[in-house]
Amino acid sequence: MNFFSYLNTFLEKLKSQGLFRENKKEGKLNFILNDYLGLRHRKIELDKLYKLKENLFTSSASPLLGGYSNLKESFCNFLKYLYKKEVLLFNTGYAANLGCLSSLKHINSLTIFVDKLAHASIYDGILLSQKPFFRFRHNDMDHLEYLLKTYSKNYKYLYVVTESIFSMDGDISPIKDLLILKEKYNFVLHIDEAHAFGIYGKNLLGAFEKYKESIDIITITFGKALGSFGSAILSEKSFIDFLINTARSYIYSTHISNLNVFISYLNFLYIRKNRNLHKKLFKNIVYFKRKLKDIKIKSISNNPIQPIFLKDLFKSQKDFKDILEKLKKFKVQIGLIRPPTVPKGKERFRISLRADHSKKDIDELIDILRFLKE
Template sequence: MASTLSSRPQLQHLTAQLDELRQKGTHFRLRVLDDMQAPICTYDGKQVINLASNNYLGLTADPRLREAAIQATRDYGVGSGAVRTIAGTMKIHMELEEKIARFKNVEACVVFQSGFTANAGTVSSILGKEDFIISDELNHASIIDGARLSRAKIKVFRHKDAAHAEELLKEIQNEPGRKLIITDGVFSMDGDIGPVDKLCDLAEKYGAIMMVDDAHASGVLGKNGRGSIDHFHCHGRVDIQVGTLSKAIGALGGYVCGSKDLIDFLYHRARPFLFSTSHPPSVTATCIAAFDILEQEPERIDRLWENTRYFKQELARLGFDIGGVSTPASETPITPIIVGDGRRTMDFSRALFDNGLMATGIAFPTVPEGKARIRTIMTSEHTRGQIDQALDILDKTARKLGILV
């Protein structure tokens, strides 16, 4: 007699937790994209203006990237067939890493399967239980997980508060063990920029390792999208730079940049690198083409920022809470619309979708209780007409629901 998983008691605790999410109004289902990631696309059979993707520069659908992927598949096949340390390091993988290293003005680079594994794999491999991590309270989950896996002692400083970070460093300056300061370059839920320059000053003063996760800064901040290190003119002062190939670059993966010895060490000790098959040639070639475009077309980033400034200005004019009082003020194309209550936020997101706008609701535990928001992300490819239409939908829907009065 066949049995189903749902009839077994071993996982009933998961069902109970899902029921609790439904009761709170924060349970969600995955929306399915029917076509390409673009300013206007089709989710669940419905055409919507898309303010939810990380496709900052519109590269996911760029014909040059698609052609690069097709050609690499013809030349090298669909997969590498092994992990990097056994038989899966292809010439094209090395070409991408060398290109990223030159772009970031560092000695070397290694590509991971995702930004998450790049962060978690690096932090967990370079530190041990005798060491200390000084981490911003709003750092990405991958940094938090990597810190826990390292077994180092974790000290959390108030968001962007360099003075508090220094207090923590003073407390442990005479303790044995290495000290690592970590911050996001751009914080993914609020869109504000980390104080990279001030933290670099602290790293130098206290002899700490300096690490920046530039996932949402790469392709957005700095010359040609070189990130927060370039934005703050901190080249040579950041020991470990983490970036992503999944957002502005338009494809998939993460990377770590730094000294040759750092990268060589990660080859030997970073577990996600050691135990995961390397990228398909098609993805690798796509990323190479994307970095070429960053170098050749800085006007894409100019358009991104022009759209961002206009969108923020109009949201504020309409009366939306876009941060700056009880939450950090956005400084990038990530612009949260703060609602507060989780259920109300998710209801707002669903109503926006019904009215033709894809804008995702974010609630606890991704953000703190009482800080639920609609997270919007602008891209270089949105037209002024599309932005105005999105603003009109946001305004009318918010007023109908009593979010704006």
């Protein structure tokens, strides 16, 4: 069998299991985007950017070879002022986590503890670090403590990484318990705030804004609540300098464009002034949860990410292909999340609520869920 025939066989198998993935365009009414505040179609005045006389659409090089800029420096300074941490801009959240965690390769006698449901970018970074790692059961601090107790004596440095708001379940890490364990076991704590940055906190710095001084490393992304693209790692100067010198996704890639940094910066300032967007989003969450309760479907999340587990919706096991066929007939787009993104048995519709959804939009979604429910 030649290489491409092999691939076709591989893909046919995915198709037969209903696990084949395809690109999807944004539909008119959808619950699949992470643009929680509805900023993606906001008109941005680009004149100001032209006046900056910066390279606009490409950075033309790695940040180490001229791809950095005054605009980037000023956005970093603003974030630094808010977080009281040094800031490093990456192209995406994926590149940030990949670069950050893979750099741990250079630290002797280090081991990593990670929440089982952490994002793929965290796992990929860990795998590249080639460090031993232990997975604790999702948000289970007793299990984390058990692992820390059992394995900490073999290593000098312990590194715990998890998310604040989980990307697929929409639930939240028990930060107070994490900090108690941190005190006891003296680990480095890394929190990915991808889905909380721009949404939570007095200054919109994330779900754990209040605890930011006790968190050693924070990931934020601009492709979700900021309606833009890009990301940053925030930490102490020594860690940021360490990343500049070791993070391969930072060093060996053309840096994020000034255009994206400008949009991220402007949108961040905009949402800090326009808190009505957040009010609208949270009203939508309350409304959706109320309607969901009316049709007797459980919701475990109080956040924009609302998982609806297939096992709660259907009495019998369903073929993914049938579900996908059914979904195609609706004019409302909802995401079906399957393995390997989520474990077997945890397949779900991932509903992503936004500030620009109307009550009528949510009613249409509820009608579909009512129709699908057995």
